[in-house]
Amino acid sequence: MxxxxxxxxxxxxxxxxxxxxxxxxxxxxIPMIQALLLAVQADNGTFTTxxxxxxxxxxxxxxxxxxxxxLLVLIVPLQIVLALAMALLIHSRFRGHGIFLYIYAIPLAxxxxxxxxxxxxxxxxxxxxxxxxxxxxxxxxxxxxxxxxNFGGLLAAIVIAESWRATxxxxxILVAGLQLIPRDYFEAADLFGANRIRRTIHxxxxxxxxxxxxxxxxxxxxxxxxxxVVLALAGRNLPxxxxxxxxxxxxxxxxxxxxxxxxxxxxxxIAFTVVxxxxxxxxxxxxxxx
Amino acid sequence: xxxxxxxxxxxxxxALAILLTACSxxxxxxxxxxxxxxxxxDPGKSFVFASTQFSPVTEQEAMRKKILANWxxxxxxxxxxxxxxxxxxITVESKAGGTGQIGIVGLENGQFxxxxxxxxxxxxAKVTTRNADKKINSDMLTLGKFGGSTQLxxxxxxxxxxxxxxxxxxxxxxxxxxxxxxxxxxxxxxxxNIYDKTGQKRFGWPVGTNGLIHRLLQGxxxxxxxxxxxxxxxxxxAVAMWGKIKELWQYSNPQSTTYAFxxxxxxxxxxxxxxDHAARLIxxxxxxxxxxxxxxxxxxxxxxYYMSVVIGLGIPKTTPNQSGxxxxxxxxxxxxxxxxxxxxxxxxxxxxxxxPADLDxxxxxxxDAVAKQAGSKDAxxxxxxxxxxxxxxxxxxxxxxTFQRIxxxxxxxxxxxxxxxxxxxxxMTDANAKCWGPDGTSTGPCQVK
Numbered sequence: 131m132x133x134x135x136x137x138x139x140x141x142x143x144x145x146x147x148x149x150x151x152x153x154x155x156x157x158x159x160i161p162m163i164q165a166l167l168l169a170v171q172a173d174n175g176t177f178t179t180x181x182x183x184x185x186x187x188x189x190x191x192x193x194x195x196x197x198x199x200x201l202l203v204l205i206v207p208l209q210i211v212l213a214l215a216m217a218l219l220i221h222s223r224f225r226g227h228g229i230f231l232y233i234y235a236i237p238l239a240x241x242x243x244x245x246x247x248x249x250x251x252x253x254x255x256x257x258x259x260x261x262x263x264x265x266x267x268x269x270x271x272x273x274x275x276x277x278x279x280n281f282g283g284l285l286a287a288i289v290i291a292e293s294w295r296a297t298x299x300x301x302x303i304l305v306a307g308l309q310l311i312p313r314d315y316f317e318a319a320d321l322f323g324a325n326r327i328r329r330t331i332h333x334x335x336x337x338x339x340x341x342x343x344x345x346x347x348x349x350x351x352x353x354x355x356x357x358x359v360v361l362a363l364a365g366r367n368l369p370x371x372x373x374x375x376x377x378x379x380x381x382x383x384x385x386x387x388x389x390x391x392x393x394x395x396x397x398x399x400i401a402f403t404v405v406x407x408x409x410x411x412x413x414x415x416x417x418x419x420x
Numbered sequence: 421x422x423x424x425x426x427x428x429x430x431x432x433x434x435a436l437a438i439l440l441t442a443c444s445x446x447x448x449x450x451x452x453x454x455x456x457x458x459x460x461x462d463p464g465k466s467f468v469f470a471s472t473q474f475s476p477v478t479e480q481e482a483m484r485k486k487i488l489a490n491w492x493x494x495x496x497x498x499x500x501x502x503x504x505x506x507x508x509x510i511t512v513e514s515k516a517g518g519t520g521q522i523g524i525v526g527l528e529n530g531q532f533x534x535x536x537x538x539x540x541x542x543x544x545a546k547v548t549t550r551n552a553d554k555k556i557n558s559d560m561l562t563l564g565k566f567g568g569s570t571q572l573x574x575x576x577x578x579x580x581x582x583x584x585x586x587x588x589x590x591x592x593x594x595x596x597x598x599x600x601x602x603x604x605x606x607x608x609x610x611x612x613n614i615y616d617k618t619g620q621k622r623f624g625w626p627v628g629t630n631g632l633i634h635r636l637l638q639g640x641x642x643x644x645x646x647x648x649x650x651x652x653x654x655x656x657x658a659v660a661m662w663g664k665i666k667e668l669w670q671y672s673n674p675q676s677t678t679y680a681f682x683x684x685x686x687x688x689x690x691x692x693x694x695x696d697h698a699a700r701l702i703x704x705x706x707x708x709x710x711x712x713x714x715x716x717x718x719x720x721x722x723x724x725y726y727m728s729v730v731i732g733l734g735i736p737k738t739t740p741n742q743s744g745x746x747x748x749x750x751x752x753x754x755x756x757x758x759x760x761x762x763x764x765x766x767x768x769x770x771x772x773x774x775x776p777a778d779l780d781x782x783x784x785x786x787x788d789a790v791a792k793q794a795g796s797k798d799a800x801x802x803x804x805x806x807x808x809x810x811x812x813x814x815x816x817x818x819x820x821x822t823f824q825r826i827x828x829x830x831x832x833x834x835x836x837x838x839x840x841x842x843x844x845x846x847x848m849t850d851a852n853a854k855c856w857g858p859d860g861t862s863t864g865p866c867q868v869k
Contacts, residue, residue: 255673255690280674364678366627366820384813
């Protein structure tokens, strides 16, 4: 009887995991492997580098690569800093901090394409920005921000729109992280006479590192996938890797090339995640202490 | 103990069963249909009508509530999606065998390619024969055979591309130019004149991600300047044409690379003059019919070429209700249904119908422009690319990239044409596509000369 119970309890966790494993296997793992094969396998089943070669030789490839990294470098640090400021503001629990939380969280409810179109209606030649500018007499003739000749303008518009759209998710993670820090630490810091800034640097930031790490990983993955906002604001002018994958699949009906781009995205995402885990990862000693 | 572990196992098995059933049950179509085959009184199984057209929500609603209002056959669920999604769904249903859910499909002529190549469609000659009295446009019927003898779709409705202009722009027309019989040179002079007089670049191109610039090049610029498309891709005429496009680009709104539907910049007046698909101009013409004119596309040295877009109805071999789908085609070809389709969703009839007198002002503008374009002395019609099948996307991309490199990035015209011509030749060979339309005919794959 005892042995029986032991065996059941050994098996039970696996049995409980089984449905989700089957689910992930059927709907995530198998399609993923199929997608990988698409990138390296021709229609007749032979393995080939044709698609990867075509991808690297494509007119937009080097631009897509450059723009994706450029957006990553511009957007992620900006968002982390903004989100940290927002999270600290909310965490300070001043009167009415709840309202800020709601306002900050609004973009979370909006799809990325909708956000892109929203910002397009602001930045376009006859958009809200120029209309208001003209209305108050700031500008005479409306400038064109989203011109193909104006790479800086396009980039700035995308960075602003993306930061507006996706900073909230980082903030939510950081607010949750802040709430996990025991009050005792703050009291101890106060006791030793630390001011707000010192408290933030020496107590909050180190203890927030696990949340920062998750936020960075999630944001970086999202930044690689940035796509609808770019399409809405820049059209074909600012190719990024995710948009190329979409274009090759949806518009050009070439699943092989789309898969090659997806493979590239996967490789980049894995590389960055490994770097984050190494650099920001909790060392074993810290885990034990915690 | 034994019992409890048995219960657990049962519970898990039950959960699994629920999960698996959930996976296998896809959205059941609305409305009821009898489980057995159709008879005279029984309309038969319900089916899905999948279409790449009418994707805006208002058009979908018009289709379901107005165009299909008097349909009393089997229950039909009308859905719209992008071409790849519908093609994939039919492909999957066909590969799965048996009957699927999609009973009928409404696609552009060019979008049928991969379904035709894979042999997923039924012969619909029976339907065209019994609708002979409706006088379906015979050129379009021929297109629906894809160069073979089997009728693979029945023409459903049609559209074309033409020029729309804000009346504010008319005062800047070059002297002697008739807006209803423009040449491309006059169009360039017009855009330049607007720029010189107002300092604003008011011509617009649909070069955004979902824009149809490739169609304008395939059906308008290329044939009008070179008399061909593929065969003359890098000819001296083509080099001259790209020079003209670059000239016009100088006076075009630099936001053109974000425009997909020209009605939007036309309505906001970022653009005064543009050429686009009828369905992508109709909103502005309906909203401000008194502020706009619609006119035929310009003419080049080789004529006034324009593209005719045919939307067809095909029946997949996996249809759950063959006769129901055939009856639906009969219904959609009725004169009153064709007119409702025009009124509600701005697509023109393919049958011989009398236009009603009380047509919406914007639609009237379009109908007149379409008639003037087709009736111009130098008018020549071009179909959407034929026979490319799944390679259609690669062909469009090669042309888009040519535009991108020459016009947007300013690369050398002849160099780009030579390089892109090599890509086009490979696409033609891979697809084994013979020449079509302005390129004439060929025995082997159509090649750049």
